[in-house]
Amino acid sequence: MDETKERGLQLAAASIESDDLAGFRRVVSGLTLPGQRSVHFCKERDERRRLILTALRRLDVAVTIYDATAFRCHKKARDACLRSLVAGAGKAERLVLELDESRLKADRELLNLELRQTGLAAQLRYDHLRAHDDCLLAIPDAVAWSWAKGGQWRAMVSPLVRNVQRV
Secondary structure, three states: OEEEOEOEEEEEEEEOOHHHHHHHHHHHHOOOOOOOOOOOHHHOOHHHHHHHHHHHHOOOOEEEEEEEOOOOOHHHHHHHHHHHHHHOOOOOOEEEEEOOHHHHHHHHHHHHHHHHHHOOOOOOEEEEEOHHHOHHHHHHHHHHHHHHHOHHHHHHHOOOEEEEEEO
16 A cells, blocks of 8 residues: 555555466566666656556556545544555455555554454554565555546546545
8 A cells, every 4th residue: 555645645555366466566567667676656757657557557456545635634644544444454464555664653553453453463464665675566656646646647547446435
């Protein structure tokens, strides 16, 4: 999962079947240019963004957007998104969050509490990683950015977005 704060907080969570992980990693890592450690969507040119989104649309990925734009406080918005994400985790086995050092302690406290309260502590593990540590973080990064931008960018990722939850 990754988030955007452009017009209020929105979090994108990409769901990928474990059988597809290796193939998806090959596709996404193939989008990284020489000299890049990872794809970071907001730093790409529009031509590259279109190419990346075209490649991502070929993957069988389902993205949920957690829309917390009604919140004024970023911390409360993010916490509400994470609670909703855990509550809807279903049979998920792993949650990967892009590492934000300033949120790490608070995220861990919230996630540990939510996992215990929902009975998912034994089933769902989570990791905070940098984008270059798991190339698949480029998927929610691209979708979150595009969704928040709206217009043609939202239209390009709409086939990937299966659900929008207002929190």
